[in-house]
Amino acid sequence: MANGERELPRPTPETQNFWDGTKAGELRLQQCGDCENVYFPPRHFCPGCGSKNVAVLKASGRATLNSYVISHLPAPGFTPPYAIAVAKLDEGPKMMCNIVDSPQTPEALVIDMALEVSFEKINDDITLAQFKPAGGQ
Amino acid sequence: MKRNSVAIVGASETTELGKVPSMSQVQLHADAALNALADAGLKLSDIDGVATGGHNAVEIAHYLGIVPKWLDGTSVGGCSFMLLVRHAAAAINEGLCNTVLITHGESGRSGLGRHGSSIFPSLFQQQFERPFGVTRPPTMFTIPVLRYMKDFGLTEETLAMVSVVQREWAGKNPRASFKDPITVDDVLNSKMICYPFRLLMCCLVTDGGGALILTKADRAKDMPQKPVYIRGTGESAETPMISQMADFTSSAAFRVSGQQAFESAGISHADVDHLMIYDAFAHLPIYGLEDLGFVGRGEAGPFIAEGNTRAGGKLPMNTNGGGLSYMHSGMYGMYALQEGVRQMRGTAPAQVPGAEISVVHGVGGMFSASGTIVMTNVA
Numbered sequence: 154m155a156n157g158e159r160e161l162p163r164p165t166p167e168t169q170n171f172w173d174g175t176k177a178g179e180l181r182l183q184q185c186g187d188c189e190n191v192y193f194p195p196r197h198f199c200p201g202c203g204s205k206n207v208a209v210l211k212a213s214g215r216a217t218l219n220s221y222v223i224s225h226l227p228a229p230g231f232t233p234p235y236a237i238a239v240a241k242l243d244e245g246p247k248m249m250c251n252i253v254d255s256p257q258t259p260e261a262l263v264i265d266m267a268l269e270v271s272f273e274k275i276n277d278d279i280t281l282a283q284f285k286p287a288g289g290q
Numbered sequence: 291m292k293r294n295s296v297a298i299v300g301a302s303e304t305t306e307l308g309k310v311p312s313m314s315q316v317q318l319h320a321d322a323a324l325n326a327l328a329d330a331g332l333k334l335s336d337i338d339g340v341a342t343g344g345h346n347a348v349e350i351a352h353y354l355g356i357v358p359k360w361l362d363g364t365s366v367g368g369c370s371f372m373l374l375v376r377h378a379a380a381a382i383n384e385g386l387c388n389t390v391l392i393t394h395g396e397s398g399r400s401g402l403g404r405h406g407s408s409i410f411p412s413l414f415q416q417q418f419e420r421p422f423g424v425t426r427p428p429t430m431f432t433i434p435v436l437r438y439m440k441d442f443g444l445t446e447e448t449l450a451m452v453s454v455v456q457r458e459w460a461g462k463n464p465r466a467s468f469k470d471p472i473t474v475d476d477v478l479n480s481k482m483i484c485y486p487f488r489l490l491m492c493c494l495v496t497d498g499g500g501a502l503i504l505t506k507a508d509r510a511k512d513m514p515q516k517p518v519y520i521r522g523t524g525e526s527a528e529t530p531m532i533s534q535m536a537d538f539t540s541s542a543a544f545r546v547s548g549q550q551a552f553e554s555a556g557i558s559h560a561d562v563d564h565l566m567i568y569d570a571f572a573h574l575p576i577y578g579l580e581d582l583g584f585v586g587r588g589e590a591g592p593f594i595a596e597g598n599t600r601a602g603g604k605l606p607m608n609t610n611g612g613g614l615s616y617m618h619s620g621m622y623g624m625y626a627l628q629e630g631v632r633q634m635r636g637t638a639p640a641q642v643p644g645a646e647i648s649v650v651h652g653v654g655g656m657f658s659a660s661g662t663i664v665m666t667n668v669a
Contacts, residue, residue: 162417194414194534220437220538223485224429231423234485238422239433239533249419249533259485264440281421 159230161279170209171195175280180212180270182244193246214270216240216284219247221264223257240268240284254285261286291554294669296379297510297517300330300503301631303624304395307617308467310497314403318395318499319350326501331514332389337503339387341378342394343370344408344621350393360387366527367409367654368568368621371502372661375627376523378504388505395499396619402497408621409655412530419531427570428484428492430656434538435486435573441539442588444576446486450477451595452572453490453614458600460611462640467494468615491572493618500624502631507669518634521647522555522664524548532656541653543660544581548651551662552583555647559584563645564633565605566626568652569612575599578651579607582662606642609633623652627663634667 164172171194174181184191185199186206198205221238224231236257241247253271255261267287274280302325304310304318313321319342327333339360340351347363360381364373371394378390397404415424424430438444454474460466472490480489510517526546529535536542552558559582567578579590584605593599599607608614610629613622630650632638648665 159423160416160420162421164417165413168417194418220433220435222429222432222436222487224423224425225482225484226425226429228423228425228429234482235423237424237429237433239538247533249422249424249531251422264436 157229159275161275167196168194172279175272175282178272180214180282182210182212182242182246183207184210191244191246193248210244212242212244215243215287216268216270218252218262218264218266218268221252221262223259236262238262238284248282250282250284252285253283291379291383291520291523293521293554293556294519294666295507296382296504296520297507298502298520298631298665299505299510299513299515299517300326300332300501301628302326302329302501303628304499307465307498308496309399310397311400311402313397313497315345315395315397316349316353316403318397318497319345319393319501320353320395322395322499322501323354323391323393326391326503329515330503332503336389337391339378339381339390341374341390341392343374344394344396358387360390365409366659368570368623369652369654369659369661370621371623371627372650372652372663373525375502375504375520375663376525376661379520379523382504382506390504392502392504393499394501394621394624396621397497398619399495399497409658415531419533427656428487430532431571432484432487432573433532434535434657437538438573439486442591444591446478447474448591448595449486449491449572450474452569452575453477455594455597455600456569456608456612456614459609459640460615462601463611463616464639466611466616467496468611487571493570493613493622494615496617496619498617498619498625500628502627516635516667517669518631518665518667519669520663521666522551522553522557524550524554524662525660527659528657530655530658535657540587541577541581541657541660543657544578544651544653547660547662548582551649551664555664557647557664561647562605562649564609564630564642564648565607566630566648566650567607568622568626569608569614570618570622570653572614574653575607582649582651601640609638609640609642623654623661626650626652630663630665634665
């Protein structure tokens, strides 16, 4: 880790359940009971139809690499070059992440490759949902 | 809005662009404002509406000694100024004020008198993006592009051509920051910033400002400058988080803003003589050309590479050299509008002969917001 500490999320009442989930090893999305929309980030209503009839949906953790960049710029808590990626979950929503357990190169990071969630404990309060190449590589 | 009912009667950039260590941000606003007033033949006391983005509008009004009847501080990033033109035109038509001053100033390079981000921070971005190492715009704005490249076969060479063509335009502009010609190889051999983006695919970081003065079209006829009429307008917003852009190959904000602008102006794409598409990074003109409907999906890269947007091409675009080569203070939208005005007045350094309709399209944040203005010199 170079240049100080990585910025950590500051959970809010609307998002606490998501961060409780990552600590427990679960990737929690939300689903609308009226229109069935699955959405992220969390909030207390469905952004598709406005219904408050929403419930937690535990995601499979399976995803594909939708897009990414490899940053060569300095960033607190990161050693460049490092990938900033967007995983597209099998359930539909997209989520920003880093790709762990993989070289940070265009050759290793192939658009649409299969990913799986990998929880990275930062401290007692925060665990990040990261992604790694699927298949135990 | 009634077409051509409001006109731009004053327009100017700051006296200097580039590195301006003698002025803090508020003075850049004021320098541009005073230049625009002189351009319009007006005095500060003639202004009864004040608007700015990325800076406290109250501070701008107070600094200029104006107690306005109408104020707008819409701050959605670089396209704030397109939205402010739209809002000002509506306010003038509604009779809320008569003469609006829209200012921009940004000490982007020298950092004098800035107060942090020009866009409100996002709650979700703090929690769901910043922990993954996004920092400055090159680490965010670029994220959709590998998706686009795979889906449409856009190559790095074609992407680099955007920078090459814009530099050609900059070479015709004495005020451009970079004027020397560049090649595709120069772009692809420049320093890697954020794969697949190289230095020469990223905008400049400079100091500068600009100001516009708008009033009713019937008043404009008696003023010193050739009036530039607001013929159509559009605006929209999608998301404060690049990761939540619904389609990484197309901007919903661009599509909604552009469609409103074309429909309100009552024009077709063939009517457009001159085009500005905010180019903070080399991919933005590609997304803009497609989302505004000038070309089909996946066609914009080849359209630029084949020379259609260069001098003498059928759709001259970013004729000042753009954010890639002319200047980019951080919120470039004002400079795109200024070039639209110059083209409509017939005073641009790289003038498009006989141009009557200019479309000026802006982006705010990282595909977060958008604003589009259709200008004309034909009443």
